[in-house]
Amino acid sequence: xxxxxxxxxxxxxxxxxxxxxxxxxxxxxxxxxxxxxxxxxxxxxxxxxxxxxxxxxxxxxxxxxxxxxxxxxxxxxxxxxxxxxxxxxxxxxxxxxxxxxxxxxxxxxxxxxxxxxxxxxxxxxxxxxxxxxxxxxxxxxxxxxxxxxxxxxxxxxxxxxxxxxxxxxxxxxxxxxxxxxxxxxxxxxxxxxxxxxxxxxxxxxxxxxxxxxxxxxxxxxxxxxxxxxxxxxxxxxxxxxxxxxxxxxxxxxxxxxxxxxxxxxxxxxxxxxxxxxxxxxxxxxxxxxxxxxxxxxxxxxxxxxxxxxxxxxxxxxxxxxxxxxxxxxxxxxxxxxxxxxxxxxxxxxxxxxxxxxxxxxxxxxxxxxxxxxxxxxxxxxxxxxxxxxx
Numbered sequence: 051x052x053x054x055x056x057x058x059x060x061x062x063x064x065x066x067x068x069x070x071x072x073x074x075x076x077x078x079x080x081x082x083x084x085x086x087x088x089x090x091x092x093x094x095x096x097x098x099x100x101x102x103x104x105x106x107x108x109x110x111x112x113x114x115x116x117x118x119x120x121x122x123x124x125x126x127x128x129x130x131x132x133x134x135x136x137x138x139x140x141x142x143x144x145x146x147x148x149x150x151x152x153x154x155x156x157x158x159x160x161x162x163x164x165x166x167x168x169x170x171x172x173x174x175x176x177x178x179x180x181x182x183x184x185x186x187x188x189x190x191x192x193x194x195x196x197x198x199x200x201x202x203x204x205x206x207x208x209x210x211x212x213x214x215x216x217x218x219x220x221x222x223x224x225x226x227x228x229x230x231x232x233x234x235x236x237x238x239x240x241x242x243x244x245x246x247x248x249x250x251x252x253x254x255x256x257x258x259x260x261x262x263x264x265x266x267x268x269x270x271x272x273x274x275x276x277x278x279x280x281x282x283x284x285x286x287x288x289x290x291x292x293x294x295x296x297x298x299x300x301x302x303x304x305x306x307x308x309x310x311x312x313x314x315x316x317x318x319x320x321x322x323x324x325x326x327x328x329x330x331x332x333x334x335x336x337x338x339x340x341x342x343x344x345x346x347x348x349x350x351x352x353x354x355x356x357x358x359x360x361x362x363x364x365x366x367x368x369x370x371x372x373x374x375x376x377x378x379x380x381x382x383x384x385x386x387x388x389x390x391x392x393x394x395x396x397x398x399x400x401x402x403x404x405x406x407x408x409x410x411x412x413x414x415x416x417x418x419x420x421x422x423x424x425x426x427x428x429x430x431x432x433x434x435x436x437x438x439x440x
């Protein structure tokens with residue numbers, strides 16, 4: 051009896067989600083922005099919300115006759131909380147789009163809700179390759195770890211780096227970074243004597259870094275979530291690993307623009323691969339950085355900010371092209387295939403994968419005008435996600 055009641059309740063919940071859009075909509079277009087505003091990934095939430103609000107300030111809050119309303123919710127990077135908030139936003143608030151998603155488990159937890167309710171879900175941060183395959187309604191405006199890890203694995207062996215130990219956070223993006231860096235680096239003739247994984251919550255890098263020092267590789271390849279790079283850098287330098295001749299390389303999360311100035315001179319010379327730098331030399335990015343910094347008391351935008359900013363552009367353009375339809379399928383169709391110039395460079399939403407195609411840059415930390423920046427020195431154009439390219 052209990053089982054029958056549970057199944058009936060579940061069916062009713064799904065029906066409520068599916069029926070959301072059958073309820074007459076007013077002239078408000080609602081975007082439910084679910085982000086980690088507190089906790090370990092709080093910098094991600096702060097950056098994306100600030101960028102979303104900047105985009106609205108610059109482009110107005112009315113599109114195709116619809117008044118845009120941004121509803122921000124804090125999920126504290128707990129997937130069960132993300133899922134509950136998403137369900138409330140769809141059923142109670144009747145949002146037209148779900149967006150944000152600071153970490154992969156939160157995006158994956160919400161995927162079934164997007165599918166059942168036919169609500170486009172715009173991933174502005176989470177970077178595991180498989181995310182867009184979890185629902186046909188997911189579109190990504192951030193990046194994938196394979197995109198940037200493969201780029202670094204091609205650069206390293208051409209620049210005197212023959213042995214590398216990998217150190218990643220033990221969850222989806224970290225496993226992607228480890229797998230795709232290692233596969234390509236080995237293919238290019240390099241050696242990976244050890245692959246280390248650090249717990250995502252409450253990480254202590256010290257014992258792992260000590261092990262790396264004992265192994266004495268040419269370089270340590272690191273991926274950690276946005277906000278954790280400073281801790282890795284601090285402990286790397288405290289152990290004198292740079293003086294021991296071990297280079298620090300990695301994905302751009304390690305030298306996060308948001309935290310880079312606080313890392314000090316020890317960060318100078320660190321090479322990373324990523325899709326965005328505050329220092330990206332384009333007129334559009336110069337304007338973006340200036341406006342973002344001015345609107346946020348001197349805060350420097352990072353790669354999370356550009357994911358949020360471009361995500362809002364994708365949503366606005368979809369609403370315009372679909373002539374104000376709040377219908378999920380019409381919006382989704384208008385999101386696919388968008389091509390535009392972003393502060394990071396040219397980007398394209400692949401219509402088949404709903405994932406982002408973009409330039410990936412090799413950058414070195416340098417001091418310019420008294421501040422530290424990730425200065426780009428090479429570009430690999432139009433990089434698709436290698437996780438889907440097979």
